[in-house]
Amino acid sequence: MRVSTMALLRRPFAAENRDFGFAILGSFLKLGYEPDVTTFTTLIKGLFLDDKDRMVDEAIQLLAKMIDKGITPNIVTYSSLLQGLCNFGRWKDAIDLINEMLDHKIFLNVITFNILVDAFCKEGKVKEAEDIVKIMIQRNISPNVVTYTALVDGYCLVGQIDKARKLFDSMPGRGLKLCIITCNSLINGYCKNRRVEEAWRLFLEVPRKGLEYDVVTYNTMLHGLFGADRWADGVKVFKDMEAQQLIPNLVTYNTLLNGLCMNKQIAEAFSFLRVMEDKGVHPDLTTYIILIQGLCKDGKLEIARTLFSSMPSKGLQANVQIYTIIIGSLCQEGLVDEAKRLLVEMEKSGCVPDSAAYNVCIQGLLKRKLLVEAKTFLDEMYRRGFSLDSATVSLLIDRLQDEGHDVIPLETISKLLPKI
Secondary structure (H helix, E strand, O other): OOHHHHHHHHHHHHOOOHHHHHHHHHHHHHOOOOOOHHHHHHHHHHHOOOOOOHHHHHHHHHHHHHHHOOOOOOHHHHHHHHHHHHHOOOHHHHHHHHHHHHHOOOOOOHHHHHHHHHHHHHOOOHHHHHHHHHHHHHOOOOOOHHHHHHHHHHHHHOOOHHHHHHHHHHOHHHOOOOOHHHHHHHHHHHHHOOOHHHHHHHHHHOHHHOOOOOHHHHHHHHHHHHHOOOHHHHHHHHHHHHHOOOOOOHHHHHHHHHHHHHOOOHHHHHHHHHHHHHOOOOOOHHHHHHHHHHHHHOOOHHHHHHHHHOOHHHOOOOOHHHHHHHHHHHHHOOOHHHHHHHHHHHHHOOOOOOHHHHHHHHHHHHHOOOHHHHHHHHHHHHHHOOOOOHHHHHHHHHHHHHHOOOOOOHHHHHHOOOOO
């Protein structure tokens, strides 16, 4: 197949239009073009654009067909298939493929092994990842920074932070230059395992290790500090980020606003919202969820409703989560009719209430001891086929013990329990 034809075939796959790509291939075959290794490799990559597991089997079959036609797969073909198998969690097939490559005397390079190491680590299968690294070393293939970064990620994921730190510290002695990506992974691991002070110390060590902070470093550290209720330190880190002339992105601002709202610093959050907009960073749906939830938790329902009403003017449409926050707060304030109106409006807008929305409404009503109103929502839940969550059931039982079973019979609750 000529290069120009191959380029034409690659284009739809690059645009993630798998069906169009295969249609073009069919046309080429009718014209008498013979597929080569590059054609088959492109097709295998194209099959993994589909989210369906059956396409994985088709990719495996395509490799077999390729070999039957006397076309020898190359390292790119095998690596593409290996990546796809790992993405779909087909570990046995991935290992079988590695063994097949070894049987066919295909030279496995560090990139091929890294695909497998990274995939195992993302699944928390660090023992399997370590075994792959041992095979690499046995075959005189030196693990590189990508290999060790994947392992650091994997150790952090399974809570083996000390092992991750030991590996990180050993990298210079292995002739590997530390990179900020590995450092970010370890900072993230410390934060997720509630070892924020150690994350903070490593964060401060970054310049001494000859590394430069990037936006991800700051975003990760901000998230950790706010999660540990250290909002004042979080604000300082944000200001330091600007002093370093790093430009905060939408993730940075959402992390900052969420941290401030979680720590009930609502005025400060809105101050940074104005800064964000002045700098041309446009709030997204996540920004509004953060702010509306923060306002509602702080008892500022009217301001939350005003912000909610302003969303269409910003080109944003409320989703189930935002409606649920507002409706739940209305119920908690005893504004049942308004909550019902908003539920109707929500459905008319094409945003169908889910089980979580009804659970939140009922919890709000129960907290105000509005059992009759709660019963109306329970009946509606039953009609829609929804179930109660554990928090709602617990509140219901508490209220029924206080008020008796006259308003809400136990049969009503039992009908709404999740089916096992």
